[in-house]
Amino acid sequence: MTIVGHLINGIRRTDAERTQDIYNPATGEVSKQVAIAPVAAVEDAISAAQAAYPAWRATPPAKRARIMFRFKELLEKNADTICELIGEEHGKIPHDAAGELQRGIENVEYACYAPELLKGEHSRDVGPAIDSWSEFQALGVVAGITPFNFPAMVPLWMYPMAIVCGNCFVLKPSERDPSAALYIAELLAEAGLPAGVMNVVNGDKVAVDTLLSDARVQAVSFVGSTPIAQYIYATATANGKRCQALGGAKNHAIIMPDADLDNAVNALTGAAFGSSGERCMALSVAVCVGSETQAAFITRMKQAMAPLRVGACSDRKNDFGPVITREHQEKVVGFIDSAEADGATIEVDGRHLRVAGHENGFFVGATLINNVTAGMDSYRQEIFGPVLQVICVESMRAAMDLINDHEYGNGTCIFTRDGEAARYFTDNILVGMVGINVPLPVPVSYHSFGGWKHSLFGDLHAYGPDAVRFYTRRKTITQRWPSAGVREGVEFAFPS
């Protein structure tokens, strides 16, 4: 059986404390195994990165960017292979995998712009014959720890910019679908990146804890669930590291009585069920303002859901695939059970879906739950499955209170034709990424991505301009070259 290993100092290795099964979620069968790195392998990766750092830091930014140009071309050339790897291990259908990869490539494109982003700030004559400037210097060895749901894109949020800024990187991808990240890292070597600048270790908590405790690692980027994000942030910062830790989500869409309902229903169908709802920007709650809006929304939503096709990624006509594991399938079904037990109405039930020819796959059908209330477990917690819950409130203010009171603040959107309402919403909603008639307001690569509240721990968001700040340290230099013969006297006052 294939063992998915590590890439350390440019060499594939399979050091393993033990191995863990990788499933094909569409068949439910074990397809490969992943090597779970022991501490020594992670330390080797950190050592390789540390050794590569001086030469890489000294490489001019334009040369580093040129490697990213070639990397982008290789990602495009090998897109089909990458999407197949994503499909085999994550279960994502091909056009969804291609969309994920495209968003990742856009981060590489932005990283190509690094020489401009690293130019710094300069002020001449801040005093007599004194000039001052700030420059942005690399940190050293930095690490990334990523989730299963975007096996290509989320790592690409991190290391292209980290590397182009002059750092060396150790990536710990999700052990549930690790192959895409490993394959992509090898493309970086093909693009001309020196060995050791980019390393991948596969593993679990042992690998993560090694990265968090090793003094040579200067900064940690994490994306995953909120409890782990909290742990990563607390541990990394306690160990003196810079950290950004992006967590879970519960994204609400407000449907106003004046909304273009066809647009809202189309948008929500894709945003709630696309990728089986396993997106941190998935819309999982529709908040209808007024009972008439609710009734019309439920009717149209049921019509939109009727033709949805769920199945394996091998059939391009499918709309979405399985969830990641049997355990996760049971968790999603458990949340639907709990909503029902709490008195919600199951309008469309995906619990008993059987996909012909894939009876053992980890499928959950698209599910619509009506009459949900704020106290229900299924509302408070992140389900991370193809489940849309509907809540009815009396006013826009009540809808906003619901969102602002929720633990998570990743993404949200409002469907309305009223510009004043939309403006009030964007001004006052406590969420990091906001859409107006846009269901998945994922920022483009030259903005930054991040939620509020328990959706992000740390100060700087992922990718975009914030990534340049996260992966560099500001240094401000002030210099004087007085003209020959000019001497100033001793001055005891604070320089001004």
Ligand code: NAD
């Ligand atoms: P996860 O938290 O289980 O795992 C994420 C990473 O942390 C993996 O690499 C995993 O190996 C590691 N990890 C898991 N348990 C650990 C532990 N006890 N100690 C140290 N490391 C540990 O998340 P997941 O299930 O892979 O991904 C889904 C979650 O990620 C969802 O909650 C989703 O909302 C979130 N997510 C958030 C964003 C965002 O931008 N905010 C983006 C994508 C996914």
